[in-house]
Amino acid sequence: MKDSSRRGFMGKAFGAVAGVGAVASLYAMKKSWDMLPSVKAAGFTTLDMSAYKENELVTEKWRGKPIFVLKYTPEMMGKLTEKQKARTVFINGEGYLVNLGLCTHLGCIPGYNSDTQSFLCACHGGTYDFAGDVTKAPPPRGLDIPPFKIDGNKLVLGEEGPEYKNMKATGVTL
Amino acid sequence: MAHFEKATSLHDWMNQRLAVDTVRRVMAKEYWIPKNINFLWAMGMILAVTFGLLLVSGIFLLMYYQPNVATAFDSVNYTIMKEVEFGWLWRHIHGVAASVVFLIIYIHMFTGIYYGSYKKGREMIWISGMLLFVTFSAEAFSGYMLPWGQMSYWAGMVITNLFAGGSLHADGLVEWIRGDYVPAQAFLNRFFMLHVLLLPLAILGLIGLHFAALRIPHVNNQDGEEIDFEAEAAKYKAGNKKESKVIAFANDFMSKDMMVVGIYLVFFFYLVFFHYDFAMDPVNFDPADGLKTPAHIYPEWYFLWSYEILRPFPADPGLVAFGFAQVIFFALPFLDRSPNAVPAARRGAFKYWFWLMLVDMIVLTGMGKLPPEGIFSTIGLVAAIVFILLWIALPFITKKEKAL
Ligand code: FES
Numbered sequence: 001m002k003d004s005s006r007r008g009f010m011g012k013a014f015g016a017v018a019g020v021g022a023v024a025s026l027y028a029m030k031k032s033w034d035m036l037p038s039v040k041a042a043g044f045t046t047l048d049m050s051a052y053k054e055n056e057l058v059t060e061k062w063r064g065k066p067i068f069v070l071k072y073t074p075e076m077m078g079k080l081t082e083k084q085k086a087r088t089v090f091i092n093g094e095g096y097l098v099n100l101g102l103c104t105h106l107g108c109i110p111g112y113n114s115d116t117q118s119f120l121c122a123c124h125g126g127t128y129d130f131a132g133d134v135t136k137a138p139p140p141r142g143l144d145i146p147p148f149k150i151d152g153n154k155l156v157l158g159e160e161g162p163e164y165k166n167m168k169a170t171g172v173t174l
Numbered sequence: 175m176a177h178f179e180k181a182t183s184l185h186d187w188m189n190q191r192l193a194v195d196t197v198r199r200v201m202a203k204e205y206w207i208p209k210n211i212n213f214l215w216a217m218g219m220i221l222a223v224t225f226g227l228l229l230v231s232g233i234f235l236l237m238y239y240q241p242n243v244a245t246a247f248d249s250v251n252y253t254i255m256k257e258v259e260f261g262w263l264w265r266h267i268h269g270v271a272a273s274v275v276f277l278i279i280y281i282h283m284f285t286g287i288y289y290g291s292y293k294k295g296r297e298m299i300w301i302s303g304m305l306l307f308v309t310f311s312a313e314a315f316s317g318y319m320l321p322w323g324q325m326s327y328w329a330g331m332v333i334t335n336l337f338a339g340g341s342l343h344a345d346g347l348v349e350w351i352r353g354d355y356v357p358a359q360a361f362l363n364r365f366f367m368l369h370v371l372l373l374p375l376a377i378l379g380l381i382g383l384h385f386a387a388l389r390i391p392h393v394n395n396q397d398g399e400e401i402d403f404e405a406e407a408a409k410y411k412a413g414n415k416k417e418s419k420v421i422a423f424a425n426d427f428m429s430k431d432m433m434v435v436g437i438y439l440v441f442f443f444y445l446v447f448f449h450y451d452f453a454m455d456p457v458n459f460d461p462a463d464g465l466k467t468p469a470h471i472y473p474e475w476y477f478l479w480s481y482e483i484l485r486p487f488p489a490d491p492g493l494v495a496f497g498f499a500q501v502i503f504f505a506l507p508f509l510d511r512s513p514n515a516v517p518a519a520r521r522g523a524f525k526y527w528f529w530l531m532l533v534d535m536i537v538l539t540g541m542g543k544l545p546p547e548g549i550f551s552t553i554g555l556v557a558a559i560v561f562i563l564l565w566i567a568l569p570f571i572t573k574k575e576k577a578l
Binding site: 030033034035036039043059061063064065066101105106107108109122123124125137138139140174 | 328331332335336340341343349350351353354355356358360364464465466467469470471485487488489490492545546547551
């Protein structure tokens, strides 16, 4: 009786020590897989918006991801719906699409057709209009908008300006 | 046994220390195999041999492969293929084996399903086998990343995005798995580690479990006959080899197994030397480029059916269907409610179920390869729904089956 309770105590004590060790090492393992600080720090890109041509899609690179920049023609500006307007970045009276060039379905890069002014994601056939709003499933939502800050003629990607915060608050982007 | 005698031979010396005679008796000479099984039962041995080929060729590839985003592509496509003598051989063996191993796994699985080898006390064989299948899938996927070509990169992008869980938007989890915003250096190193260490270790352990699960309930047979292994073994040992329903694994049964393995190896090396390209996607001969997606992304043929189950649905139901397809096979022994462990041909509605499932998965495989447009999407959608309905129907149709 005495013996077995002693053994029981040792068992519990060992269990407690092992449990603390297991939790601590799981925490260390989780943290070891986190993004390195150097990778995080490289996450900003500045674009000069005056360089883009109308209805010509340019793919920039930010955090290793493609960023679509498309300057609207006056005709496109004219037919903007309210929904499209909410997704548009306005700089000095010009409208731009600035979107993450990865399909919101599974992350392929959609292609832009300047004649039909729409995007087609060849992977599973999703389509988007020229403002990056989804027009045909499977993509569950329009192309995401990267965090941006307007700075005169420049756009800083990776920083959250008031316009971006507003888009987030109104649910235009994630 | 702590009493040792002066050894009379090397064999005796080993026997006193490793009990080689006992091990050989238990594992080979008195390990009983039913006589009435056909060549389809040799798939296990073929898989073991193929795994051996993968291991050896992998070790040779490992000596020149460089897990670095800047050099990985060239280390495979230039160094190993052009500079290392016989490097092409290891790569082609590795590539072909990685593809063929799935063909054999599927044959192995469907043999088990057809003959009801997952039932009545053999559930653990089935479950450990399915665990092996899943681990092999992860092994194949992580290996596919390593040459760092376009398909590697984009397959890595698409598959890791699945972990965001559709509208759950667990993007943090995806970035944690990648160690970066996109597949990059951390990702490549991680998958390299998984492919050459962690997953092979898991596979070796699971192979041990799979064999152990088989050793006690013994292997099933072509007629689903319940054999009294001890009585039959006694007949065999008494010299009544003809009357006995079983034979010893070694060397009797092995000789037949190895015959099948021999034929397989001729076919295998024919592929390695003359048709290695079927296992190599041309898209993967372009180096990875994060700013350009290949026009049409598809996985290797062995994942097409489950990929196609994901594809025709909107994002969330698609993910659920995909998850369903991944785990449902595990439940097979419990969903099949009939008491009969006999070939599907002698069972009730199950015989139609079996062939429908097989054909449906072939259709899904075909549609998964084709671009998701027009009639192909429709066929894919129907096949995906049929797949799910078949599984839902299984417990009901097998419950009705009369005991034979
Ligand atoms: S990734 Fe674009 S439609 Fe699926």
